[in-house]
Amino acid sequence: MGAAECDLEFHADRVAEVTDGEYVAVTQDTFVDMAIDAFRRFEPRDDETTVYYLYVTDNSDRLVGVMSLRELLNAPEDDVVEDHMVTDLVTINADADPEAAADEMAARDFPALPVVDDEGVLVGVLRTDDMLEVLEGEATEDILKSAGFSFTDVKRSRSSAILESSIARILRLRLPWLVVALAGGLLAGGVIEQFEDTLEAVVALAFFVPVIMDMGGNVGTQASTIFVRGLALGHIDDRNAMRHFGRERVIGLLIGLIIGGIGALAAYGWRLSAGDPQAGTIAVVVFIALVSVCVVASVVGYVIPWLMNKLGFDPAAASDPLITTVKDVTALLIYFGLAAFLLQELL
Amino acid sequence: MGAAECDLEFHADRVAEVTDGEYVAVTQDTFVDMAIDAFRRFEPRDDETTVYYLYVTDNSDRLVGVMSLRELLNAPEDDVVEDHMVTDLVTINADADPEAAADEMAARDFPALPVVDDEGVLVGVLRTDDMLEVLEGEATEDILKSAGFSFTDVKRSRSSAILESSIARILRLRLPWLVVALAGGLLAGGVIEQFEDTLEAVVALAFFVPVIMDMGGNVGTQASTIFVRGLALGHIDDRNAMRHFGRERVIGLLIGLIIGGIGALAAYGWRLSAGDPQAGTIAVVVFIALVSVCVVASVVGYVIPWLMNKLGFDPAAASDPLITTVKDVTALLIYFGLAAFLLQELL
Structure with missing residues (x-):
């Protein structure tokens, strides 16, 4: 090749x-x-x-x-x-x-x-x-960077180059952001540790950690993809960035209300059929946590690439692990904090 | 506009x-x-x-x-x-x-x-x-689809069209895969429920759920990005798909060993400083779970878009929520299953 x-x-x-x-x-x-x-x-x-x-x-x-x-x-x-x-x-x-x-x-x-x-x-x-x-290269570079490939040598970002590089080189491209993601994941785990007592009292709270994390991840990726692509093609600039940001917040809230509603209903049915006396409280906590994570994810999914761009970095790079960490930590804090507050009579 | x-x-x-x-x-x-x-x-x-x-x-x-x-x-x-x-x-x-x-x-x-x-x-x-x-449109479409935008009307995938569409239309584009991701997240929670007894005995196991999910998500996204982009530009075809798949598995294993090693060390230090008598066992479980999730994520991150393509669907679409669900369910089964086995004397 x-x-x-x-x-x-x-x-x-x-x-x-x-x-x-x-x-x-x-x-x-x-x-x-x-x-x-x-x-x-x-x-x-x-x-x-x-x-x-x-x-x-x-x-x-x-x-x-x-x-x-x-x-x-x-x-x-x-x-x-x-x-x-x-x-x-x-x-x-x-x-x-x-x-x-x-x-x-x-x-x-x-x-x-x-x-x-x-x-x-x-x-x-x-x-x-x-x-x-240029366009093919930029698009490939944007796509690969947003998937957490780190390029110090941007000329090598062509798809065929990535496919045919040595394994050592591919590890150098892929590992750095994975290590950042690892640190972010451990930090999110540290948030859960702060609520160890709550979790011990109501173990079922752990069952909804994946759905809260997944939703935040997906909504945040959508928001950052729209922003990064819009910026790359010149459809987002300083003049209209705030207007698009306002729209993205409204969309995040609407997505949160819909997804939160469906998620809370599913959580309520699930815990009720398991005979859990806290089914109603858990459903409320799941609803508020899902609404919060969708809003937070759409905001940080937009703001972090925007900040990267303002600071002179490539907005397509690095956004993902940072967005993941911020929305995970925020969402888990809201989820367990709210649970601790509403379920405090049990502690 | x-x-x-x-x-x-x-x-x-x-x-x-x-x-x-x-x-x-x-x-x-x-x-x-x-x-x-x-x-x-x-x-x-x-x-x-x-x-x-x-x-x-x-x-x-x-x-x-x-x-x-x-x-x-x-x-x-x-x-x-x-x-x-x-x-x-x-x-x-x-x-x-x-x-x-x-x-x-x-x-x-x-x-x-x-x-x-x-x-x-x-x-x-x-x-x-x-x-x-064509190229700008295809690139934008690939990028947006991989972020979970559902296009039935692919002509509308231009970045500016997404930015300027009505909010109702944007919700129609963004919600479908978010609902799939919601179902996947609940399914992953169902896996945790199966190990409720183990989790009750060792609540600290919940602390490592975020890091295991995040790593799988990142490695899976990298694998599917390489595959989808390589396929779109013609660098991956039927003749060399198996060879690239073999490489991706080796890379997934190496990433798993490195990330798993760092993650296990961090987990050991963390639990030891918290005075947890199971620190060693938890570190072993975290290590094996991280290696497994990296391998599984790199395999499904490659195979799911490949299957979508073989079945005549667009490989850039739909991959993300499916990959997320498969790697979450597999990783949590391995993590909690192994924990239940190694910590069984406590139950």
């Missing part, structure tokens, strides 16, 4: 890093036949580079127009390009995020877009064939 | 569904000047369609060569295209998977590839700008 080793150059933080410097540009006063000649003489270094457009600039290298090759061939040879060029330009800023730029290109159906700096000077061309690699 | 409503046409199961029927083709005996004329006269329905290549066919419409527009302009006008065309062709089969085709295009840096049927007849052109949409 040597191919996996040689085509990994797809990670980029700025559009400028994937911009192609090979393009054909002329000034706006060039005649059409000279422009066709410029195009004919153009010899790209990489033989496979395909040229789609003629870019037209003013005397300060600022991009003022664009013509497709077909438009160029159909224009009268002794007109100047200025008379036929398209001036309604779609450009990409050199500092933009490549994944957001890919999203823009996908929505617009252009095979290439000109890249300009803050002054509007043409600095290169962004091609969809190059973006394809 | 009306934009999210109108550009969702990106989901496809076969390359043929995203193939563009607008291209310029001539037979191999066409003169260069006539070919340039054909290109000049070509009027795509969509004004934004850019043409990159001239495709050359034989009299049975089979693709025999290709010329870039630049090569065409540089060829002598009274030669036939056969003398200048490239015959070393890279083609995509119309029945191929779009995500795998995108992977192929990304690796090759072509802006468009000709699509042929099983007889080699040219049926259309696959453009990177269209693939960009």
Whole structure:
């Protein structure tokens, strides 16, 4: 699988890093036949580079127009390009995020877009064939990172590279976040220890630990997935982050009320059929704990990746074990704390 | 956000569904000047369609060569295209998977590839700008599905659509797998109930339920992520699936031994400092349970998406709650079963 080793150059933080410097540009006063000649003489270094457009600039290298090759061939040879060029330009800023730029290109159906700096000077061309690699790499990286793969060397995040790496390397990628998750799990166990007396009095409380942990995990993963993906594609930004956060809290509460209701009914039926005199109290505790864990999980599932992003870390990485620990500890505290309070006459 | 409503046409199961029927083709005996004329006269329905290549066919419409527009302009006008065309062709089969085709295009840096049927007849052109949409959509869909979003209407899986949908619709997407996870969590609680006597005798056993569940969840997610992504990009297929499965089991065992060792040491120290006379036994139980859950989670994390795929379902969907339930039930059975056996003198 040597191919996996040689085509990994797809990670980029700025559009400028994937911009192609090979393009054909002329000034706006060039005649059409000279422009066709410029195009004919153009010899790209990489033989496979395909040229789609003629870019037209003013005397300060600022991009003022664009013509497709077909438009160029159909224009009268002794007109100047200025008379036929398209001036309604779609450009990409050199500092933009490549994944957001890919999203823009996908929505617009252009095979290439000109890249300009803050002054509007043409600095290169962004091609969809190059973006394809960036996008696939970014998506794979996001997916793998959110599953707790730690990348210090992000260029290796291609799926085939992960599959074919040595086992020692795979362990280095997978173990770090598992150790964090291990510490988080032990911490959650420490919360249970604080309520040892309550648990001894009502052992049945332990039966609902898995469902409370599972629900928090699932709701938190959904919330962080929406946030991380929305951020990567540019659908979530500083302007609308608070509005999406508000929605996510409402959704978390509604999910909690529905799931909590179903869970409490199941818990009540279960304990009643087991002849447990605390069936009603346990059902109330399970209901409140499930509502709480859904709200907490949707909040931390959104806030932790947001904080990671604000602090300059990749929001796709590391979120999972942190979210798991926070929602486990919070949910178990609420669950056992409430149980201890409501069942205190037994202690 | 009306934009999210109108550009969702990106989901496809076969390359043929995203193939563009607008291209310029001539037979191999066409003169260069006539070919340039054909290109000049070509009027795509969509004004934004850019043409990159001239495709050359034989009299049975089979693709025999290709010329870039630049090569065409540089060829002598009274030669036939056969003398200048490239015959070393890279083609995509119309029945191929779009995500795998995108992977192929990304690796090759072509802006468009000709699509042929099983007889080699040219049926259309696959453009990177269209693939960009497919790839972004597929990646988003894979990511969202693996987080437990249920899609009956896959065209709506674009991140912006999820963000902007009505709350009622979001609940319909998110709740179904959460209800399955709820049932799985209750089932795992039922396993604990079977060992109520053991738990009553040694309440400290409950303290390690979170760490065992968390580790299984994380290892299972890593295994299924690698499998689902590898399958989507064509890096895992029937030929090498068993080999990757064998590797995943070895990795699961190694992770289990390392995480189990650390977890058992922590458990021993914790219980010893709490003055628990069963500290040693609990450490052994925690070790074996952690090793088991890591192996089971890596196996079911790989096998469940594989089975889903074999049965014709999307492997990215539904895997998570099923994997969670299987690994929770198995791990808790092993953990409490072993504890009951080793601590039986106490009962």
